[in-house]
Amino acid sequence: MEYAMDVQNLVMSYPRFTLKNVSFKLPCGYIMGFIGENGAGKTTTIKAVINLIRRQSGDVKILGKGIDEALKDIAVVLGDSSFPDGLTPKDMNFILRNAYPKWNSNTYSMYLEMFNLDPSKNIGTLSKGNKVKVMIAAALSHEARLLVMDEPTSGLDPVFRSEILDVLHEYVQNDENSVFFSSHIVSDLEKISDYVTMIHDGEILFSMKLDDLMNRYRIVTLSKKEMANVNRKKLIGLRKTEFGSKALVLNGDFNADKYALDTPTLEQIMLYNIKNEEKQR
Amino acid sequence: MIGLIYKDIKTALLQYKIILILLALYFGYSFMKMDLGFFTSMEPVLTMVLVMLTFGYDERSGWDKIACTIPYGRDKIVISRYFYSLLVVTVLAVLHLCVSIILKATWAQIADSLLLASSLSFTFMGLMFPVFYKFGSEKSRMVFLILFIGMMLASSLIGDGANSVNLELFLNYKGLWLLIALMIFCVSAWISCLIYRRKQFN
Numbered sequence: 001m002e003y004a005m006d007v008q009n010l011v012m013s014y015p016r017f018t019l020k021n022v023s024f025k026l027p028c029g030y031i032m033g034f035i036g037e038n039g040a041g042k043t044t045t046i047k048a049v050i051n052l053i054r055r056q057s058g059d060v061k062i063l064g065k066g067i068d069e070a071l072k073d074i075a076v077v078l079g080d081s082s083f084p085d086g087l088t089p090k091d092m093n094f095i096l097r098n099a100y101p102k103w104n105s106n107t108y109s110m111y112l113e114m115f116n117l118d119p120s121k122n123i124g125t126l127s128k129g130n131k132v133k134v135m136i137a138a139a140l141s142h143e144a145r146l147l148v149m150d151e152p153t154s155g156l157d158p159v160f161r162s163e164i165l166d167v168l169h170e171y172v173q174n175d176e177n178s179v180f181f182s183s184h185i186v187s188d189l190e191k192i193s194d195y196v197t198m199i200h201d202g203e204i205l206f207s208m209k210l211d212d213l214m215n216r217y218r219i220v221t222l223s224k225k226e227m228a229n230v231n232r233k234k235l236i237g238l239r240k241t242e243f244g245s246k247a248l249v250l251n252g253d254f255n256a257d258k259y260a261l262d263t264p265t266l267e268q269i270m271l272y273n274i275k276n277e278e279k280q281r
Numbered sequence: 282m283i284g285l286i287y288k289d290i291k292t293a294l295l296q297y298k299i300i301l302i303l304l305a306l307y308f309g310y311s312f313m314k315m316d317l318g319f320f321t322s323m324e325p326v327l328t329m330v331l332v333m334l335t336f337g338y339d340e341r342s343g344w345d346k347i348a349c350t351i352p353y354g355r356d357k358i359v360i361s362r363y364f365y366s367l368l369v370v371t372v373l374a375v376l377h378l379c380v381s382i383i384l385k386a387t388w389a390q391i392a393d394s395l396l397l398a399s400s401l402s403f404t405f406m407g408l409m410f411p412v413f414y415k416f417g418s419e420k421s422r423m424v425f426l427i428l429f430i431g432m433m434l435a436s437s438l439i440g441d442g443a444n445s446v447n448l449e450l451f452l453n454y455k456g457l458w459l460l461i462a463l464m465i466f467c468v469s470a471w472i473s474c475l476i477y478r479r480k481q482f483n
Contacts, residue, residue, distance in 0.1 A: 050350055052482040068354075076350035081343025086295035087288060095284035099351045135347075 002028045002064065004146045004178035005049070010058035012048055017202060019044055022058070024197045024207035028145070029175040031168060033189030033210075034182035035270055036199040042182040045199065046150045050076055063145055070146075072101060075139030079151035082131040085124025089117055089134050100142035111137035115163075129160045136164065140171060147171065147179045153188060161185070165192050190266040198270060205273050210266070217269055220249045221260040237272030248272035285353065285361035286368065288344075289335040293369075296334055303327055308380055317386050321394040324373050325401035329425060331369045332406060335362065336418035346482045359414065359477045363470045366410075370402050396455045400462040405429070407465035411472045414480065 003025050010022040019041050026032040036042050048055040051067045062070035083092050089112055097103040112119055115133040123131060132152050139147055147168070153161045169192050171177050183189055189196065190210070197207035206213065222230060223244040232238075234254070235247035248269065254261060264272070293300075307327070311320040339345050348358050374395055381391040408428060412421045 047482065052346055052349060054479070054481060071350065071352040074350070076347070078343065078346055078350075081346045083347070084288060084292055084338050084342045084344045086292050086338065091288070091291055095288050096351070098282075098284035099353055 003061065004028045004030075004063055005032075005148075005180055006059075006061040006064075007045075007049060008059040010045065010048055010060065011056045012044055012053070012202075013056055017041070017044070019048065019202045022199070022202070022204055024204060026178055026180055026195060028063075028178050029172060030194040031172055031179040031181060031192050032195040032197060033186075033193035033266075034180060034197050034199070035184065035186055035189060035266070036182075037270075037274060038184060040199045041202040042184075042199060043150055044202075046148060046180075046182060050074075050148060072142075073144060074146045074148060075142065075144035077132065077135045077139050077147070077149045077152045079132070079149075079154055083123050083134060083138075085122065087123050088120050089123065089137070090119040092123075092134065092138055093119075096138055096142070102143040104141050104143070108137055108141035111140055111167075114167075129156045132156065132164075133160075136167065140167070145177055147177070147181075149179065149181045151183055152181075153183060153185060161188055168192055186267040186270055187265075196266065198273065200274055200277050205277070213269065214263060214266070216251055217248050217264050217272075218251050218254065218261040219246055219264045219268060219272075220254050221246050221262070226259070237275035239272070239275070248276070282353070282357050282361045282364065285348075285358060286365045289362065289365040290368070292338045293331045293334045295338070300327070300331070303330070304376070311380060311384060315384055317381055317384055317390060317394045320377065320380055321398045322401075324377060324398035325405050326429070328366070328369050328373060328402040329405050329409065332362075332366050332409075333413075333418060333422070333425070335365065336413050336421075340418050345480075349482065355477050355480075356474045359473045360470060363406075363410070363466070363473075366406050370399055373402075374399060393452055393455065396459050400455075400458045401432075403459075403462035403466040405432075407462065407467075407469035410469050411476055414473045414476045 005024075005026040007025070008023050010019055012019040017039075022041070022045055024032075034042055034045070044053070047053045048058075049060050049062075049067070060067060063073055087095075089108075093105055093108055096108075097105060109119070112134070115130070115137060117126075117130060117133055117137070123134060126134065136152070153164055165188060168179050168181070172179060179192075181189060181193070193210050195208065196210050196213055198205045208216075217236070220235075221241075221244065227245050234249055236249060238245055238247045248264060249261075303323075304327070307320050307323045311317060339348075345358075349355060353361075377395055377398060378391065381394065386394070405425075405428070409421065409425055412424050416424075
């Protein structure tokens with residue numbers, strides 16, 4: 001199987017934070033959502049993968065190559081950065097066509113039109129959402145095979161986010177293109193991801209197919225009486241409610257005939273896992 | 282690299298009103314005094330302003346991070362900035378020539394003042410660029426101010442009196458000064474590349 005992104009044992013150590021042997025693989029043709037709370041290590045991981053920060057150890061392969069050779073085949077959209085103020089989307093066409101061998105001005109114009117962006121408008125005067133749209137238009141215009149996005153939709157309205165998700169979904173339809181998308185808006189990722197990787201406190205908690213993940217867990221609702229009798233070791237994160245408790249459990253650990261079981265959302269899986277990790281410390 | 286130089290030009294031109302006001306002030310004062318000296322001494326400052334603008338805008342938008350993910354290569358990102366600054370020096374030199382002709386300066390005066398202004402510009406940029414790449418534009422502004430005042434003080438101290446700049450020291454060795462300035466500029470490009478290759482965008 002060919003991997004768009006293959007990260008092995010990535011280690012970064014800061015005085016107050018460490019990435020601990022981060023490993024995951026994104027097969028070509030899929031979208032991977034990268035989730036975790038603020039400060040969990042999502043941005044640090046992405047920066048280490050694309051060489052914006054030097055990794056202390058670990059191996060990263062992008063489309064089977066080192067990052068420097070792969071740069072022309074990838075596109076990166078960083079939520080905290082934008083094209084410089086004072087330039088227009090039209091200027092960016094000139095700047096980027098000199099950088100990417102496969103740059104396609106027609107595709108770029110098509111995306112600008114699709115996003116209702118004026119090619120002659122100063123990027124500095126655009127809203128945050130429109131700045132992101134310009135970057136996404138550029139990212140999709142040079143036949144990149146991997147799109148790496150770090151929190152591109154944070155702080156943006158649901159309509160805009162939905163529009164971006166549709167574009168990303170369309171982008172991977174050729175089964176060759178892949179997307180690695182970090183966000184703490186888990187509901188967005190749940191809509192489009194094929195794979196999900198979760199990081200917590202610099203450590204990967206899981207990296208697997210979304211379907212398998214959803215199938216792996218159940219939410220069990222327990223009365224106070226039931227709580228007294230269950231094996232607490234089987235509860236992954238516990239939340240007390242007015243009438244009892246809710247917990248994340250492995251599918252199969254609790255009998256559906258005996259207990260009230262629900263399929264969890266991705267957000268619940270994330271939250272309960274974080275709770276569980278914190279409890280174990 | 283053309284794209285990156287174009288980006289810097291467009292970014293600097295954002296502040297065209299300030300640039301025009303500064304030019305008008307420098308030119309007006311020189312014209313009132315019918316003396317090229319003021320224009321010559323302010324030319325390196327204007328060069329630095331035009332260069333610092335580009336560093337500032339890049340830092341503000343986070344462009345550096347994006348640029349490093351575009352297949353330019355980090356060295357090209359740095360070298361393009363040096364080419365842009367060469368372009369700034371050239372444009373200001375042409376302007377200098379025009380002002381000199383209006384002020385009816387002799388060719389010898391024009392040559393001397395051009396060499397002085399260019400030498401200072403290359404020296405300032407050569408010394409400051411690695412600082413910009415290492416510490417970013419915000420922190421480096423103070424270093425530039427200290428460097429500027431330091432150079433003025435140094436030229437005063439080696440001058441005839443406490444307040445005068447000894448131009449003879451420059452004029453006697455003007456070719457050598459320009460050569461030294463260009464060497465500083467080239468070595469600076471090499472150091473900046475080394476710094477930028479290792480730069481971490483936390």
